[in-house]
Amino acid sequence: MRWENLYIAGLGAYLPEHEVTAEQAVAAGQYDADRAKANGIRAVRVASHEETGPVMAAAAARQAIARSGHPNEEFGLVLHSGIGHQGQDFWSPAHYVQQETVGGDGAAIEYRQGSNGGLAGVELAASYIASRPDVTAALVTAGDSFKLPYIDRWNSDDQTVYGDGAGAIVLSGRGGFARIRATASISEPSLEAIYRGADWTDIPFETGRPADIHARKGVWLSRQENSYEAAMGRIGEKLALVLNKALADADTKLPDTQWFIHGNIAQPVAEWGFYRPLGLSLSQTTYDWGKGLGHMGGADHLISLNHLFETGRPKAGDLIVAVGVGHGFMWTVAVVEVLETPSW
Template identity: 85%
Template sequence: MRWENLYIAGLGAYLPEHEVTAEQAVAAGQYDAGRAEANGIHAVRVASHEETGPVMAAAAARQAIARSGHANEDFGLVLHSGMGHQGQDFWTPAHYVQNETVGGDAAAIEFRQGSNGGLAGVELAASYIVSRPDTTAALVTAGDSFKLPYVDRWNSDDQTVYGDGAGAIVLSTRGGFAKVRSTASISESSLEPIYRGTDWTDVPFESGRPADLDERKRSWLTRHESAYEEAMGRIGDKFAAVLGKALEDADTKLPDTQWFIHANVAQTIAEWGFYQPLGLDLSQTTYEWGKHLGHMGGGDHLIGLNHLFETGKPKAGDLVVAVGVGLGFMWTVAVIEVLDAPQW
């Protein structure tokens, strides 16, 4: 989708102060040394009991709102995304974020799109505010805190190390420091079983053991000889399609862009999924910085965008490509044009 009057007015992030390094986790017997070397994640932030996903998201949102110049009454939509437990059962965390930030009676909606939550929220919010002339701003947040015994941040997924944190973005039809040129999303529902596993459960956390995403993946990707290759082929095709669509709608090509934001994934995934096939240079990304935070679910992209602009490196005219992929599978790509260096 090509956007003509959609802007980023504010960005925010919240990262817990407590840090645990991969080296410390290996020494404590919590993480395998070989896996640590292969994944290349150096450290994660670990939230306290009080720093739930929505609490951190609200903190990130307050920063983004303050930077945006928008008044609370400007917001016509609040979207919140999380991957894991959000601090309470039978509860609506999006309304917590709304109540702690802009208040009011705008629509507040929680959605789950795994690691693609932040960018999927951007596209949904864009469609919402652009189609409503009386709504000038939308708030999108993503926040997660990954805790035992529900999630083992070091071992629940062999190629992912989960860190805690939250990000927020304010989209505006009034103006901002960057313009969203285009967004595109695409799904491949045939890959849905990869993370579902083979057995249903009657209640959350029924087994009392940490989520084992490795076992779910293995049971599906090894069901026949060519299952893995078929899945990788579909993933590659859909990623190429959504990236190409977003770049086409933005009237640009990847070599003509200056910055690239992706999730804080294992270095093998980053190398084979992004750097080699796309010809990216590490200096175009926030990946080295992200290796000290781990994968923070759908918040990675919002937090990464916030960090990129806080460095002061993007200049007017630069193009930023943000790429997300989440369970389902679903991909979202946003192409962003820098208009000016934000005052903050």
């Protein structure tokens, strides 16, 4: 979808102060040394008991809102996404973020889109602003704190190391330092079973053991002959489709863009999923920096965008491509044009 008059007015991030390195986790017997070497993630941030996903998201949001110049009453939508436990059951994290930031009576919605949460929210918020002339601004947040015994950040997934943190973005129909030229999303529900596992559960955390995403993948692989090759083929096809759609709607091509944002995934996944097939250079991404944070779910892309602009590297006229993928599977791509270097 090509967008007119849709801008990024503010970005924000919150990272807990406490850091644990992969080397420390290996020494403590929490992480396998060979896996640490293969995955390439150097460190993660670890939240305190009080730093839940929504609490961190609200902190990131306050920064983004202050930078946006939009008064609270102009926010007609608040979207919040997370992967893991958000600090309480039968409760609305999105309304907590709204109450702690802009207040008001605009719509506040929590949604789950896994690691694609931040970018999926951008596309949803873009549609909301475009279809409602009375809505000037929308806030999108994503935040997670991964805790034992529910999730083992080092071992629940063999190719993912989970770090804690939150990101926020303010979309505006009035103006900003960057313009969203286009977004696109695409799904492949035939791959949904990869993360489902062998059986249903009656209640959350039914077994009392950490989520074993690696084992769920193993169940799926055991049920289908040649399933891995077929899945990798579909994943590659869908990535190409959604990327080309967004680039075409933005009237550009990948070689003509300057920056590329992707999740803080394991090095082999990044290498074979992005760098080799797309011909990317590490220097045009935030990935080396992201290896010091781990995978923060849907917040990765928002935090990385914030970091990119805080470094002052993007210049007016530069194009940024952000690509997200979440279990389900669903991909979202956003093409962003830099209008100016923000003062912050």
